[in-house]
Amino acid sequence: MARAASYDRDAALEAAMTLFWRKGYHATSLKDLEAALKMKPGSIYAAFDSKENLYLLALERYFQRSRDAFRTALARAESPLGALAAHLRAYADLPPEDAARQACMLTRTLVDTRATDPAIAQATQAYLDEMAAEFTRAFQAARDRGEIAPDSDPARLARRFQAYVTALRVELHRGAPDRVIRDLAEDMAREIEALRV
Numbered sequence: 001m002a003r004a005a006s007y008d009r010d011a012a013l014e015a016a017m018t019l020f021w022r023k024g025y026h027a028t029s030l031k032d033l034e035a036a037l038k039m040k041p042g043s044i045y046a047a048f049d050s051k052e053n054l055y056l057l058a059l060e061r062y063f064q065r066s067r068d069a070f071r072t073a074l075a076r077a078e079s080p081l082g083a084l085a086a087h088l089r090a091y092a093d094l095p096p097e098d099a100a101r102q103a104c105m106l107t108r109t110l111v112d113t114r115a116t117d118p119a120i121a122q123a124t125q126a127y128l129d130e131m132a133a134e135f136t137r138a139f140q141a142a143r144d145r146g147e148i149a150p151d152s153d154p155a156r157l158a159r160r161f162q163a164y165v166t167a168l169r170v171e172l173h174r175g176a177p178d179r180v181i182r183d184l185a186e187d188m189a190r191e192i193e194a195l196r197v
Protein backbone atom coordinates (compact mmCIF):
# COMPACT_ATOMS: atom_id res chain seq x y z
CA MET A 1 0.00 0.00 0.00
CA ALA A 2 1.36 3.43 -0.98
CA ARG A 3 2.32 5.71 1.84
CA ALA A 4 0.19 8.86 2.04
CA ALA A 5 1.95 12.15 1.43
CA SER A 6 2.75 13.94 4.67
CA TYR A 7 2.20 17.35 3.14
CA ASP A 8 -0.63 19.30 1.57
CA ARG A 9 0.37 19.50 -2.11
CA ASP A 10 -2.11 22.25 -2.90
CA ALA A 11 -0.91 24.39 -0.01
CA ALA A 12 2.72 23.74 -0.92
CA LEU A 13 2.15 24.80 -4.54
CA GLU A 14 0.30 27.91 -3.41
CA ALA A 15 3.17 28.85 -1.11
CA ALA A 16 5.73 28.15 -3.84
CA MET A 17 3.80 30.23 -6.36
CA THR A 18 3.59 33.17 -3.96
CA LEU A 19 7.29 32.98 -3.12
CA PHE A 20 8.52 32.52 -6.70
CA TRP A 21 6.24 35.31 -7.93
CA ARG A 22 7.66 37.68 -5.33
CA LYS A 23 11.35 36.74 -5.58
CA GLY A 24 11.78 35.16 -9.00
CA TYR A 25 13.32 31.83 -9.92
CA HIS A 26 16.99 32.62 -9.39
CA ALA A 27 16.61 34.70 -6.24
CA THR A 28 14.60 32.00 -4.46
CA SER A 29 16.89 29.77 -2.43
CA LEU A 30 16.28 26.31 -1.05
CA LYS A 31 16.16 27.90 2.42
CA ASP A 32 13.40 30.20 1.19
CA LEU A 33 11.47 27.21 -0.12
CA GLU A 34 11.96 25.26 3.11
CA ALA A 35 10.50 28.12 5.11
CA ALA A 36 7.61 28.85 2.76
CA LEU A 37 6.59 25.23 2.17
CA LYS A 38 7.40 24.12 5.74
CA MET A 39 9.23 21.15 4.28
CA LYS A 40 12.78 19.79 4.51
CA PRO A 41 14.94 19.78 1.35
CA GLY A 42 14.65 16.02 0.93
CA SER A 43 10.87 16.22 1.17
CA ILE A 44 10.72 19.04 -1.37
CA TYR A 45 12.76 17.02 -3.87
CA ALA A 46 10.79 13.85 -3.15
CA ALA A 47 7.53 15.68 -3.76
CA PHE A 48 8.51 17.89 -6.71
CA ASP A 49 11.70 16.34 -8.18
CA SER A 50 13.61 19.61 -8.57
CA LYS A 51 13.44 23.35 -8.03
CA GLU A 52 12.85 23.76 -11.77
CA ASN A 53 9.92 21.36 -11.77
CA LEU A 54 8.43 23.04 -8.69
CA TYR A 55 8.74 26.39 -10.47
CA LEU A 56 7.06 25.02 -13.59
CA LEU A 57 4.16 23.71 -11.48
CA ALA A 58 3.85 27.06 -9.70
CA LEU A 59 3.93 28.87 -13.03
CA GLU A 60 1.19 26.62 -14.41
CA ARG A 61 -0.91 27.36 -11.32
CA TYR A 62 -0.44 31.10 -11.83
CA PHE A 63 -1.36 30.88 -15.50
CA GLN A 64 -4.47 28.77 -14.90
CA ARG A 65 -5.68 31.13 -12.18
CA SER A 66 -5.14 34.18 -14.39
CA ARG A 67 -6.83 32.59 -17.40
CA ASP A 68 -9.77 31.30 -15.37
CA ALA A 69 -10.34 34.70 -13.75
CA PHE A 70 -10.39 36.37 -17.17
CA ARG A 71 -12.76 33.76 -18.60
CA THR A 72 -15.11 34.11 -15.63
CA ALA A 73 -15.23 37.90 -15.94
CA LEU A 74 -15.85 37.65 -19.69
CA ALA A 75 -18.65 35.11 -19.24
CA ARG A 76 -20.40 37.32 -16.68
CA ALA A 77 -20.16 40.50 -18.74
CA GLU A 78 -22.95 41.75 -20.97
CA SER A 79 -20.42 42.92 -23.54
CA PRO A 80 -17.03 41.46 -24.54
CA LEU A 81 -15.68 44.94 -25.24
CA GLY A 82 -17.01 46.15 -21.90
CA ALA A 83 -15.33 43.21 -20.16
CA LEU A 84 -11.99 44.05 -21.77
CA ALA A 85 -12.23 47.69 -20.67
CA ALA A 86 -13.32 46.65 -17.17
CA HIS A 87 -10.33 44.30 -16.94
CA LEU A 88 -7.99 47.26 -17.37
CA ARG A 89 -9.89 49.49 -14.94
CA ALA A 90 -9.86 46.75 -12.30
CA TYR A 91 -6.11 47.17 -11.78
CA ALA A 92 -6.74 50.65 -10.38
CA ASP A 93 -9.05 49.17 -7.74
CA LEU A 94 -6.70 46.51 -6.39
CA PRO A 95 -6.28 46.79 -2.61
CA PRO A 96 -2.73 47.46 -1.35
CA GLU A 97 -2.33 43.88 -0.09
CA ASP A 98 -3.34 42.25 -3.40
CA ALA A 99 -0.48 40.26 -4.93
CA ALA A 100 -1.57 41.40 -8.40
CA ARG A 101 -0.11 44.82 -7.61
CA GLN A 102 3.23 43.43 -8.71
CA ALA A 103 4.47 42.54 -12.17
CA CYS A 104 2.87 39.55 -13.87
CA MET A 105 4.67 36.35 -12.89
CA LEU A 106 4.83 35.30 -16.55
CA THR A 107 6.48 38.55 -17.63
CA ARG A 108 8.95 38.48 -14.74
CA THR A 109 9.80 34.85 -15.46
CA LEU A 110 10.47 35.49 -19.13
CA VAL A 111 12.87 38.32 -18.28
CA ASP A 112 14.51 36.27 -15.52
CA THR A 113 15.01 32.99 -17.38
CA ARG A 114 15.14 33.61 -21.12
CA ALA A 115 18.94 33.48 -21.31
CA THR A 116 19.50 30.93 -18.54
CA ASP A 117 16.69 28.38 -18.27
CA PRO A 118 15.24 27.48 -21.67
CA ALA A 119 12.62 25.01 -20.37
CA ILE A 120 11.12 27.61 -18.03
CA ALA A 121 11.34 30.37 -20.63
CA GLN A 122 9.66 28.15 -23.23
CA ALA A 123 6.79 27.27 -20.89
CA THR A 124 6.40 30.94 -20.02
CA GLN A 125 6.25 31.96 -23.67
CA ALA A 126 3.59 29.33 -24.29
CA TYR A 127 1.47 30.66 -21.41
CA LEU A 128 1.83 34.24 -22.65
CA ASP A 129 0.73 33.05 -26.09
CA GLU A 130 -2.26 31.29 -24.54
CA MET A 131 -3.26 34.49 -22.72
CA ALA A 132 -2.96 36.39 -25.99
CA ALA A 133 -5.27 33.77 -27.53
CA GLU A 134 -7.80 34.37 -24.73
CA PHE A 135 -7.72 38.09 -25.47
CA THR A 136 -8.01 37.37 -29.19
CA ARG A 137 -11.16 35.31 -28.60
CA ALA A 138 -12.64 38.18 -26.58
CA PHE A 139 -12.05 40.61 -29.43
CA GLN A 140 -13.44 38.06 -31.89
CA ALA A 141 -16.58 37.85 -29.76
CA ALA A 142 -16.82 41.64 -29.80
CA ARG A 143 -16.48 41.62 -33.59
CA ASP A 144 -19.04 38.83 -33.97
CA ARG A 145 -21.52 40.87 -31.91
CA GLY A 146 -20.93 43.94 -34.03
CA GLU A 147 -19.29 45.88 -31.21
CA ILE A 148 -16.17 46.57 -33.25
CA ALA A 149 -15.67 46.99 -36.98
CA PRO A 150 -15.99 43.83 -39.10
CA ASP A 151 -12.53 44.38 -40.57
CA SER A 152 -10.89 44.58 -37.12
CA ASP A 153 -7.95 42.24 -36.50
CA PRO A 154 -8.64 40.49 -33.15
CA ALA A 155 -5.09 39.11 -32.85
CA ARG A 156 -3.54 42.53 -33.38
CA LEU A 157 -5.92 44.11 -30.88
CA ALA A 158 -5.13 41.32 -28.41
CA ARG A 159 -1.40 41.99 -28.63
CA ARG A 160 -2.00 45.65 -27.86
CA PHE A 161 -4.31 44.72 -24.99
CA GLN A 162 -1.69 42.35 -23.56
CA ALA A 163 0.89 45.15 -23.78
CA TYR A 164 -1.49 47.42 -21.85
CA VAL A 165 -1.90 44.82 -19.11
CA THR A 166 1.86 44.35 -18.89
CA ALA A 167 2.45 48.10 -18.66
CA LEU A 168 -0.14 48.50 -15.90
CA ARG A 169 1.35 45.65 -13.91
CA VAL A 170 4.86 47.09 -14.23
CA GLU A 171 3.65 50.50 -13.03
CA LEU A 172 1.95 48.83 -10.07
CA HIS A 173 5.17 46.93 -9.34
CA ARG A 174 7.13 50.17 -9.45
CA GLY A 175 4.82 51.60 -6.82
CA ALA A 176 3.31 54.31 -8.98
CA PRO A 177 0.79 56.46 -7.08
CA ASP A 178 -2.82 55.31 -7.19
CA ARG A 179 -3.81 58.42 -9.15
CA VAL A 180 -1.28 57.55 -11.87
CA ILE A 181 -2.51 53.95 -12.09
CA ARG A 182 -6.13 55.11 -12.21
CA ASP A 183 -5.43 57.63 -14.99
CA LEU A 184 -3.39 55.14 -16.98
CA ALA A 185 -5.98 52.37 -16.66
CA GLU A 186 -8.76 54.80 -17.59
CA ASP A 187 -6.91 56.03 -20.68
CA MET A 188 -6.31 52.47 -21.81
CA ALA A 189 -9.89 51.41 -21.13
CA ARG A 190 -11.22 54.37 -23.11
CA GLU A 191 -9.02 53.40 -26.05
CA ILE A 192 -10.61 49.95 -25.99
CA GLU A 193 -14.10 51.46 -25.74
CA ALA A 194 -13.32 53.80 -28.64
CA LEU A 195 -13.22 50.74 -30.89
CA ARG A 196 -16.99 50.48 -30.54
CA VAL A 197 -18.84 51.19 -33.78
